[in-house]
Amino acid sequence: MHIAHSTLDTLIRPRLLIVSARYALRDYNRANRLARLLGLPMSQHLPSAHMALAQLLECERALEHARRTHDASWSAAAHVAVMTALLYEALLVRQTQPGRAGEHVPEGAARLAL
Secondary structure: OHHHHHHHHHOEOOHHHHHHHHHHHHHOOHHHHHHHHHOOOOOOOOOOHHHHHHHHHHHHHHHHHHHHOOOOOOOHHHHHHHHHHHHHHHHHHHHOOOOOOOOOOOOOOOEOOO
16 A cells, blocks of 8 residues: 555645645544444454555545635535545555655645655
8 A cells, every 4th residue: 555655645636635634643532433434333353554545545536636626515624624634644664664865855845744
């Protein structure tokens, strides 16, 4: 799932969206929120972090397209929720990859780099 992870590193989104998602990580509950975001029944087992990351990237792409085209169906709250889940899943994936050095993120950058 290296492709999904490198895609996440290159996403550029509005600063407020990223800051909001990072702030929301404090209260993120994977068991409850991920199932809802992916449309899974609460009784179903959650996918691995790699699989969830790929599915969340697809959801985020759709939300970003709606945001950029000024679609009335776009929801800032939904976009923040998906971005929060993306950040959490990326953290889980990176914790399982030993030896991955974090790259330098310039001051003022609005990237998802963790």
